[in-house]
Every structure is written in structure tokens, then in C-alpha cells.
Amino acid sequence: MxxxxxxxxxxxxxxxxxxxxxxxxxxxxxxxxxxxxxxxxxxGGTWYWNRYPGARCDIPSLEYSYQFSDELQQDWEWSERYATQPEILAYANHVAERFDxxxxxxxxxxxxxxxxxxxxxxxxxxxxxxxxxxxxxxxxxxxxxxxxxxxxxxxxPNVPDIEGLDPDAPNVHHTGRWPREGVDFTGKRVGVIGAGSSAIQSIPLIAEQAESVTVFQRTPNYSVPARNRPLDPGEVAAVKARYREYRAENWQRGFGADFRDSDRSAFDVDDDARQREYEDRWARGGLAFLAAFNDLPFDDAANATAQDFIRGKIHEAVDDPALADKLCPTTPVGCKRLCVDTGYYETFNRDHVRLVDLKEEPIERITPAAVETSAGSYPVDCLVLATGFxxxxxxxxxxxxxxxxxxxxxxxxxxxxxxxxxxxxxxxxxxxxxxxxxxxxxxxxxxxxxxxxxxxxxxxxxxxxxxxxxxxxxxxxxxxxxxxxxxxxxxxxxxxxxxxxxxxxxxxxxxxxxxxxxxxxxxxxxxxxxxxxxxxxxxxxx
The missing domain is CATH 3.50.50.60 (FAD/NAD(P)-binding domain)
Known part of the structure; x- marks a missing residue:
């Protein structure tokens, strides 16, 4: 030194x-x-480090971008509604090079x-x-x-304090420090600790490769469908034609994003109208679900209507009613960051994917080849720490x-x-x-x-x-x-x-x-x- x-x-x-x-x-x-x-x-910051499968933004690409340079926002072309980590990282590198x-x-x-x-x-x-x-x-x-x-x-990265856990072991990967070369889970028994955003984004893709996936969940989280898609050129052109005005409008919105904020209470409408609004937001996808009614972040009774709706959707997606119950949160919608997913709940219908409820059987220790809970041992070849920050x-x-x-x-x-x-x-x-x-x-x-x-x-x-x-x-x-x-x-x-x-x-x-x-x-x-x-x-x- x-x-x-x-x-x-x-x-x-x-x-x-x-x-x-x-x-x-x-x-x-x-x-x-x-x-x-x-x-x-x-x-790239978070987009340099978070390279896990399925990593992408939960704010639409046309909004999750710089606005200080009109030339930049006009020139850059996003490919999808929600940009992937590689595309966002490419954007960050472009900015660094463009402005020397x-x-x-x-x-x-x-x-x-x-x-x-x-x-x-x-x-x-x-x-x-x-x-x-x-x-x-x-x-x-x-x-x-x-x-x-x-x-x-x-x-x-937040690394849990679990007996025997070595976060630096070659078969242990934190989603916030994912290897640049990626991880091949083909034929592997994979354990995932965590059920937040990075878990919800990565588990469906890990399940496509792995021999088995065991999800160790302490607390379930609400997630809404992303409905991701390629961006339509006409849609992009319409936004870019009035980008400055669009950005100014978003500054007046509660979350600073185009969530189509409602000015109505959940109880300003009858049950059928409320259900239709939730169904419309669910079909469109994304975090705008939170803005369906203006009192969802503030009123417990209003929030409960959104909770019931999402729990109903979880039960529709998951074949096993008992398993669906374990995936259903009991907290208010939004008090934890709402997640956005593609096929997360449906992944639990796969025969090789299982859920371990850590409230029923907490993890006691981790060995080089297994996660041991109070109820038994779960063999794993690879361990993913989706334990947040x-x-x-x-x-x-x-x-x-x-x-x-x-x-x-x-x-x-x-x-x-x-x-x-x-x-x-x-x-x-x-x-x-x-x-x-x-x-x-x-x-x-x-x-x-x-x-x-x-x-x-x-x-x-x-x-x-x-x-x-x-x-x-x-x-x-x-x-x-x-x-x-x-x-x-x-x-x-x-x-x-x-x-x-x-x-x-x-x-x-x-x-x-x-x-x-x-x-x-x-x-x-x-x-x-x-x-x-x-x-x-x-x-x-x-």
C-alpha cells in the first residue's frame, strides 16, 4: 500500500x-x-451492480430518464415499456460518453x-x-x-445474519452484487431467500433453468403485473412531441410519475365501479394501480378494498388454495414497495417450485449443501440472497x-x-x-x-x-x-x-x-x- x-x-x-x-x-x-x-x-450505480435475471425498472422507460437535455431525451430510443438492466446500463454509459x-x-x-x-x-x-x-x-x-x-x-446489500451463511461462497449470490458473467442454474437445485422485488423479478426466470427452486419467504409482498411490451413507435412519437409539457405535468403528480392519479375516494363509487377500476388498472399493469383512488395511501378502509382485490388475483393465479394463502400479504397495499412482475405467482404452479414459509419453520442454519429450518433440511446447489438493502x-x-x-x-x-x-x-x-x-x-x-x-x-x-x-x-x-x-x-x-x-x-x-x-x-x-x-x-x- x-x-x-x-x-x-x-x-x-x-x-x-x-x-x-x-x-x-x-x-x-x-x-x-x-x-x-x-x-x-x-x-450506472444500482444498474451496474444489480444484474440478476429479470432486473428491470418499475417506472416506464420514457419517464425513467434524464430531462435536463432535450437533445438527449429526443435522441435516445427505448425498446420496451419497462427497460431491462442492460438497456439502462447502456443508457448510463451513453450519457457518460456523450457529456465527456x-x-x-x-x-x-x-x-x-x-x-x-x-x-x-x-x-x-x-x-x-x-x-x-x-x-x-x-x-x-x-x-x-x-x-x-x-x-x-x-x-x-443487506446480508441476513444466519448461522453458517458465507455470502462470499462461490455458490451464494446476492441480487445486489450479481456476477457480471451471469449465473447458469441449469440442472441446479436453487434456494432463494427473500420475497421482495428482486426475488419476484428473478424467480420466474430462475425457474425456467433450474432443476428445482425453493423460495424461503418470511413475509409475502403484493405484486401487480407489469404488462411489459415493446414500445409502439407512435406512442413514443406522441410523448416526444410534447416531452417538456409531459414532464411538467408529472411534476404535479403525487409520486412524480404518470400514474393517472385519481381525484376520487374509493368510496365515491359503488362496489361494481370500484371493481372495474381495479380491473382496468390490473389489465394495464404497473405501479399506477396505487393511484386508482386518492385515499388508498391514507385511509385503512379504502386500502382494504385494494388488498382484497389483489389477494383475489393471487388466488386466481395460484392453483393450490393453501399455497395462495401463504403468498397473500395481510399488510396495507403500498406500505411496502409495491412490486411489478411477469408471471411470479403463476411460477408456483410449476411442480419443481416450492415455497417454505419461514414464519412456520424459520431458518436455523445454512450448510454448504442445504438450508436447514426448524422442520427439515432443503438441499441446494446454489443460494440466491434476495434480501434487499x-x-x-x-x-x-x-x-x-x-x-x-x-x-x-x-x-x-x-x-x-x-x-x-x-x-x-x-x-x-x-x-x-x-x-x-x-x-x-x-x-x-x-x-x-x-x-x-x-x-x-x-x-x-x-x-x-x-x-x-x-x-x-x-x-x-x-x-x-x-x-x-x-x-x-x-x-x-x-x-x-x-x-x-x-x-x-x-x-x-x-x-x-x-x-x-x-x-x-x-x-x-x-x-x-x-x-x-x-x-x-x-x-x-x-
Whole structure:
């Protein structure tokens, strides 16, 4: 290990996903020296790492894309309604090349620590670089005025604490760290731990290859059909003809996406009309099911009508009524992220696919050749961990970030994350968070939310530069008030009413706190008001 000479840039961006790429582009447009530090070997963020079978976006392609460049959104051609991981990764690479970003990205490099120098008002960032062949490693330090965390909301795999589990074993694969060369399950007995989105997307395709598939389910999840299809050229042309207006309309929608939001309560219509609306949404497919009625996210009785409908569909899809019961969730629809699938429930009609209900027989240990539960042993040749992520905060708190007075961010957030607007956290000057806790992020269309945050941060830095302001940080009072507001809004909804990664409940030992903000339009308006009022709620130091 060598210690390289200290370098200095105006801004360090951590992560080369969609947030990091656009942040780098904006900073370079402002004439600032900026660099991305990326642990992986390429751009794409979550779409670089998540290569499991069936991985694709659950937001339509024409919406899950950048809008900052009209030429880009007009030129790029998506092939399907919901883009696959390879197509999204190709798009990310195209963006990086189109805007000449690659020379400013340092791949195979992790940020291990960042310490704020109060006298110099800069950050000293420690980097750990590993060669692509893993033959050499080097530590270095770089100094920067602005530190931007573009680390993603779903980027740190959650590995369950199970006796005997070796996540690095050659036959164990986490969906969030899938081998680039893929995995051949032909003739294999495959065990899948988990029943969330990555499991629901991958299991039907794994079942097409494997000799047998055993799904170890702790909690069932609601899933609606994707109804994926090739994009019709006429449909694409119609959107592109008014792309700017279409994007503007989506900014006024609750989730920031075209879910055909209803302005009616589930009880404004009779039972037959409600059933027809659900059937129509089911036939069309996608997350727009959640917007069938405006009170589904807020009213338990209204939500129950959607629950009953989906449970009925599960029973229609699964031949064995007892098995269908085990696949039926009992929680509100949407309090866990609604999944989108192609043939998931029907896969359980295959003779070589079985479900193990971990509430009835929990896993006790894992051996090199089996998963052992309290009721028996299930032989496996390969084990897939579809166990999700340490969402929203995991990638940030794993870095030793120390702000004013040497305080650790991990210590500050040990009882739950605290941030102002999801953009900054008190005591950590010139540290910016993209789609951090307290912003709509995962309860919105991520690409526009990313762009909104990047634009806000970029404009803020330009404001500081033009006025020779050395530092900006959230005030403790503004942060406390915003955290309280986030919780007040959440408590009006169904979202905190089940254990989900929105609250960190999937990670053992993580404090249960609702992290995203519910409602894109009021959030965007609040961000605008803060700026219009001279960065209200922030402390600026010359």
C-alpha cells in the first residue's frame, strides 16, 4: 500500500450512478474542478451492480430518464415499456460518453473516511483504490470544498445474519452484487431467500433453468403485473412531441410519475365501479394501480378494498388454495414497495417450485449443501440472497464521516437519520446528500427527483461561489422541524404501518424510522421557498 501525494479539487462526488453523473456534469458546466469516486468498475450505480435475471425498472422507460437535455431525451430510443438492466446500463454509459464525463471518474475506488477541517473549511477525503485485477491497493487523501454523496438509496446489500451463511461462497449470490458473467442454474437445485422485488423479478426466470427452486419467504409482498411490451413507435412519437409539457405535468403528480392519479375516494363509487377500476388498472399493469383512488395511501378502509382485490388475483393465479394463502400479504397495499412482475405467482404452479414459509419453520442454519429450518433440511446447489438493502442511509453511514467538532455522522444518525430536506444535515458543512432521508426519493420517480436535487445543489454552490461564502450547513432548528414534518405527514398515511425498508426494518439492529417524504409537489415547492428566502433554514459562513 502506498500513500499518494495529496490532491485537491473543488468538489468530490461519491458514486457514478445517475445522480453522480448529472452532478458531475453540472459542476463542470459551472467551471469547477470535480471528480467522481466510484467503487465499481463502471458507471450506472444500482444498474451496474444489480444484474440478476429479470432486473428491470418499475417506472416506464420514457419517464425513467434524464430531462435536463432535450437533445438527449429526443435522441435516445427505448425498446420496451419497462427497460431491462442492460438497456439502462447502456443508457448510463451513453450519457457518460456523450457529456465527456469518464475522464473525471476514478473507478475501483472507495471513500473510507471524510473529515471536515473547520479552519480551512474543506473536507479531507480518504480514498482506497484497488486495481481491477485486485493485485494492488493504494490509499490516498484528496481535499475538497464540497462533498456530494450520490451514493444511492439502494446500494448496500443487506446480508441476513444466519448461522453458517458465507455470502462470499462461490455458490451464494446476492441480487445486489450479481456476477457480471451471469449465473447458469441449469440442472441446479436453487434456494432463494427473500420475497421482495428482486426475488419476484428473478424467480420466474430462475425457474425456467433450474432443476428445482425453493423460495424461503418470511413475509409475502403484493405484486401487480407489469404488462411489459415493446414500445409502439407512435406512442413514443406522441410523448416526444410534447416531452417538456409531459414532464411538467408529472411534476404535479403525487409520486412524480404518470400514474393517472385519481381525484376520487374509493368510496365515491359503488362496489361494481370500484371493481372495474381495479380491473382496468390490473389489465394495464404497473405501479399506477396505487393511484386508482386518492385515499388508498391514507385511509385503512379504502386500502382494504385494494388488498382484497389483489389477494383475489393471487388466488386466481395460484392453483393450490393453501399455497395462495401463504403468498397473500395481510399488510396495507403500498406500505411496502409495491412490486411489478411477469408471471411470479403463476411460477408456483410449476411442480419443481416450492415455497417454505419461514414464519412456520424459520431458518436455523445454512450448510454448504442445504438450508436447514426448524422442520427439515432443503438441499441446494446454489443460494440466491434476495434480501434487499440497507436502504437510504447504509452507503453514507458506512463511511467514517466526521463534521464539526469531529462528530461522526454514523453516531448522529444511530437513532435514525436527521436531515434538512434530505439535502443536508446539521453539523456537516458543505456536505450535500442527493435523495437523502427526508426527501421523496424512493416514493417518487427517482430520475426526476435526482435531477431536482442535483439542480438545487448546483444552484446552491453557484450562490456560494458568487458571494464568496465559504460554508453552508443546515441549522439544527430547521432540521428538527423538517424531521418532525416528515413524520407528521407519514403518520397520516399507511406507510409506517408495516415493517419495511422504508423504515429500515429489514436490517437487524437498525432503528425503525420512516425515512422518505410523502408528496413530490409540496416538497419541490418547499425547496423553492427555501431558496427564495435566502436559503432559509441554513447557516451561511463567509
Amino acid at each position: 502506498s500513500n499518494a501525494e495529496r490532491d485537491a479539487v473543488d468538489a468530490i462526488v461519491v458514486g457514478a450512478g445517475f445522480a453522480g453523473l448529472y452532478m458531475l456534469h453540472r459542476l463542470r458546466q459551472q467551471g469547477l474542478s470535480a471528480r467522481i469516486v466510484e467503487a465499481g468498475g463502471g458507471v 464525463l469518464l475522464p473525471h471518474i476514478r473507478f475501483h475506488t472507495r471513500v473510507t473516511a471524510a473529515v471536515y477541517d473547520e479552519a480551512a473549511r474543506t473536507w479531507d477525503v480518504t480514498l482506497w483504490e484497488r486495481s481491477p485485477d485486485r493485485d494492488s491497493e493504494a490509499e490516498s487523501t484528496i481535499t475538497t470544498r464540497y462533498l456530494v454523496m450520490a451514493t444511492g438509496c439502494l446500494s448496500v 440497507d436502504a437510504m442511509t447504509g452507503a453514507v453511514t458506512r463511511i467514517d464521516i466526521r463534521g464539526v467538532g469531529g462528530r461522526s455522522l454514523a453516531d448522529k444518525w444511530q437513532h435514525g437519520p436527521r436531515a434538512y430536506l434530505g439535502l443536508a444535515t446539521a453539523g456537516f458543512p458543505n456536505l450535500f446528500l442527493i435523495t437523502g432521508p427526508g426527501s421523496p426519493s424512493v416514493l417518487s420517480n427517482m430520475l426526476p427527483s435526482i435531477e431536482q436535487h442535483v439542480a438545487w445543489i448546483s444552484d446552491c454552490i453557484e450562490y456560494l461561489e458568487s458571494r464568496q461564502i465559504a460554508a453552508i450547513e443546515a441549522s439544527p432548528a430547521a432540521e428538527d422541524a423538517w424531521v418532525d414534518h416528515v413524520n407528521e405527514v407519514a403518520d397520516l398515511s399507511i406507510y409506517p404501518k408495516c415493517n419495511s425498508w422504508y423504515l429500515g426494518s429489514n436490517v437487524e439492529g437498525k432503528t425503525r424510522v420512516f425515512m422518505p417524504y410523502l408528496g413530490v409537489p409540496p416538497y419541490v415547492e418547499k425547496c423553492r421557498e427555501v431558496v427564495a428566502n435566502g436559503y432559509e433554514g441554513f447557516e451561511l459562513t463567509s
